[in-house]
Amino acid sequence: RIVYVNGSYVPEADAKISVFDRGFLFADGVYEVTAVLSGKLVDFGGHMKRLRRSLDELALSSPADDEALLAIHRELVSRNGIEEGLVYMQITRGAAERDFAYPSGPVPASLVLFTQAKPLRDTSAARTGIAVATVPDLRWKRRDIKTVQLLYPSMAKMEAKAKGAGDAWMVDEEGFVTEGTSNNAYIVTAEGVVVTRHLSNDILHGITRAAVVRIAEETGMRIEIRPFSVEEALRAREAFVTSASAFVMPVISIDGTAIGEAKPGEFTLRLREAYIAEADANAI
Numbered sequence: 089r090i091v092y093v094n095g096s097y098v099p100e101a102d103a104k105i106s107v108f109d110r111g112f113l114f115a116d117g118v119y120e121v122t123a124v125l126s127g128k129l130v131d132f133g134g135h136m137k138r139l140r141r142s143l144d145e146l147a148l149s150s151p152a153d154d155e156a157l158l159a160i161h162r163e164l165v166s167r168n169g170i171e172e173g174l175v176y177m178q179i180t181r182g183a184a185e186r187d188f189a190y191p192s193g194p195v196p197a198s199l200v201l202f203t204q205a206k207p208l209r210d211t212s213a214a215r216t217g218i219a220v221a222t223v224p225d226l227r228w229k230r231r232d233i234k235t236v237q238l239l240y241p242s243m244a245k246m247e248a249k250a251k252g253a254g255d256a257w258m259v260d261e262e263g264f265v266t267e268g269t270s271n272n273a274y275i276v277t278a279e280g281v282v283v284t285r286h287l288s289n290d291i292l293h294g295i296t297r298a299a300v301v302r303i304a305e306e307t308g309m310r311i312e313i314r315p316f317s318v319e320e321a322l323r324a325r326e327a328f329v330t331s332a333s334a335f336v337m338p339v340i341s342i343d344g345t346a347i348g349e350a351k352p353g354e355f356t357l358r359l360r361e362a363y364i365a366e367a368d369a370n371a372i
């Protein structure tokens with residue numbers, strides 16, 4: 089596999105980053121993951137907009153403009169022959185003497201990209217749905233910034249796996265679901281209302297979430313943008329998550345309790361199909 093590191097396309101075994109890189113020492117960096125369908129990038133503009141916001145929040149200057157980043161994404165997709173899969177892009181503050189304060193001099197940011205070939209449209213998880221297990225949300229309070237500081241979501245995922253679940257749903261101190269470890273969370277109530285938490289610093293502002301909320305509205309679904317509790321979710325008729333890599337993924341049980349008929353529900357499947365059709369048609 090060819091990866092991109094600071095201006096060069098190199099075989100992954102030859103890629104090098106300094107041990108003093110602040111991404112490595114402080115998780116001082118941000119990232120984006122963009123889906124590839126039919127060899128093209130899904131909602132690249134949305135990912136760039138969020139990237140700019142994440143960079144601004146951390147006073148990190150970008151090593152390249154959107155056009156240059158698009159060209160690198162495309163080049164890597166082409167060099168690795170990716171038809172379906174993901175492009176991971178990471179920007180960190182670069183290498184400097186270890187100090188909590190950001191370096192005062194001009195330190196070039198590090199820019200790293202790699203691809204992952206994998207089926208996204210047709211997966212066994214999407215056919216059967218996944219189980220989730222709830223865990224307390226113990227992350228920091230700026231979850232709206234897409235930083236590479238992902239250790240707690242990793243721990244949460246391991247806890248979920250130990251319970252036989254495919255992912256964790258993280259829960260705030262009031263008992264409301266914030267989101268999954270790497271996806272936004274939704275339920276469909278018995279009355280057929282799609283519910284997902286409002287945007288704030290408590291969750292990542294998903295690019296897929298924005299599209300799915302809009303598609304739900306456009307196709308005449310009732311939708312409420314508000315927090316939902318674990319208790320309410322256990323009574324829901326459907327549940328699902330969204331992300332750039334999972335698209336719209338059915339959730340069929342929560343903490344071992346079946347949701348609806350414990351199979352992908354009709355709202356979820358309609359949204360999945362509509363999302364993929366649109367993503368595919370608009371990919372660049």
Ligand code: PLP
Nearest residue numbers: 270271272292294295296331332
């Ligand atoms: N929430 C978290 C914590 C995430 O890490 C992600 C994606 O990585 C998402 C939500 C979904 O965001 P997107 O739809 O932009 O992939």
